[in-house]
Amino acid sequence: MAAESTPAIPDPGTNGPRRRGKGRRRKARGTGRTALRATAWTAAGVVVLGGAGAGYLVFKLNGNLRSVDIDQALGGDRPTKIDNGSQNILVLGSDTRSGGNRKLGGGTDDGSARSDTAMIVHVHEGHRSADVVSIPRDTLIDRPACTGADGATHPAATGVMFNSAYxxxxxxxAVKTVESLTGIRMDHYLEVDFSGFQQLVDDLGGVRVTTTRDIDDPQSHLHLRAGAHTLDGKQALGLVRTRHGVGDGSDLGRIQLQQAFVKALIDQVSHVGVLTSPKKLYDLADTATRAVTTDSGLGSVNSLMDFANGLKGISSSRVKMVTMPVRYDPADPNRVLLARSKARLVWNALRNDEPIPAAATEGTATGEADGVVGTGQRTGR
Known part of the structure; x- marks a missing residue:
């Protein structure tokens, strides 16, 4: 597994939000200060945007947001908060396979909610760099007892897939399961749905990537020749979801594609002129706030803006992406098991706000999509 990506082609590796990069701020013409500021910083096609501007616009955007009171739901039975200036954020990409997501998701159409993408984003003290740890959805874990949003209690379960928690x-x-798995308290929670992700990429004007191999996956509706592409929202969604069109068809391979796309998105947003048009910026903020669900601590536009400002100094070259150390399940090749001693090195590094050591991911299971997707030449507007 590679340690970090090169500037030209982000290495998703296994050595790999609402999730923002920084654009230039431009004041709208007129007597009032109506300029909005947005930044995009994502993991797996998972993006958070904060906006600031005229009061009535903020009020409208606040009305778009959905939030969950994680603290109230989990109570005091949680890991101790680490007060060293760093932050840990659980970022999920969700697929209800109903409504707007129904025609995007494929698979069963039963309206159930699933987390197809999960990342722990660790923002280091000083907020100049970050580590991202992807959690394979097919990992067999022991899930703690949970109380759902409807108040129903669910008993603990052993040997279930990680994404069953959500x-x-x-x-x-989902937060309780990750905290049980890692022993680390999640400071925030961010979730983006697939239909919102697709629209957000379209509002950004697409994301530039380069594929080193052809990708042909009818299940995710993605067909790309090797070469440079500016992906629209539908294609970007297909890329972060494909697992049969390239590599070994595993969830681990898909994670590598997701990690590469995240870096491409960070790089793209930090270099395009999304803020040259107040209307374009508002459309972007409107889409983002409709697409995301947050913990209650980020449940307002002003809170999201403050959170985004804390991430604006993190470029794609300062984001290291790894996959949670796992090994293939000898009883089922479609499942993986936590490599506990290796994973402990990752969790200790995050807890102590230190770089994840290379030894943590050496010799662990990987997919076969490494290096298939990288950033393309940047395009401005």
Whole structure:
């Protein structure tokens, strides 16, 4: 597994939000200060935007937001908050497979909620760099007892897939499961749905990537020749979801594509002129706030703006992405098991706000999509 990506082609590796980069701020003409500021900083097609501007616009954007009171749901039975200036954020990409997501998701159309993408984003003290740890959805874990948003209690379960935590008890259960797995308290929770992700990429004007191999996956509706592409929202969604069109068809391979796309998105947003048009900026903020669900601590536009400002100094070259150390399940090649001693090195590094050591990911299971996707030549507007 590679340690970090090169500037030209981000290495998703296994050595790999609402999630923002910084654009230039421009004041709208007129007597009032109506300029809005947005930044995009994502993991797996997961993006958070904060906006600031005229009061009536902020009020409208606040009305778009959905939030979950994680603290109330989990109570005091949580890891101790680490007060060293760093932050840990659980970022999920969700697929209800209903409504706007129904025609995007494929698979079963039963309306159930699933977390198809999960990342722990660790922002280091000083907020100049970050580590991102992807959690394979097919990891077999022991899930703690959870209370769902509807108040229903779900007993603990052994040997279940990681993404079952979200489908069982929603955001609070997903957070509790990650905290149980890592021993680290999640400071924030961010979730983006697939239909919102697609629209957000379209509002950004697409994301530039380069593929080193052809990708042909009818299940995710993605067909790309090797070469440079500016992906629209539908194609970007297909890329972060494909697992049969390239590599070994595993979830680990898909994670590598997701990590590469995240870096491409960070790089793209930091170099395009999304702020040259107040209307374009408002459309972007409107889409983002409709697409995301947050913990209550980020449940307002002003809170999101403050959070985004704390991330604006982190470029794609300062984001290291790894996959949680796992090994293939000898009983089922479609499942993976936590490599506990290796994973402990990752969790200790995050807890102590230190770089993740290379030894943590050496010799662990990987997919076969490494290096398939990288950033393309930047395009401005």
């Amino acid at each position: 489908s069982t008890g929603g955001a609070a259960c």
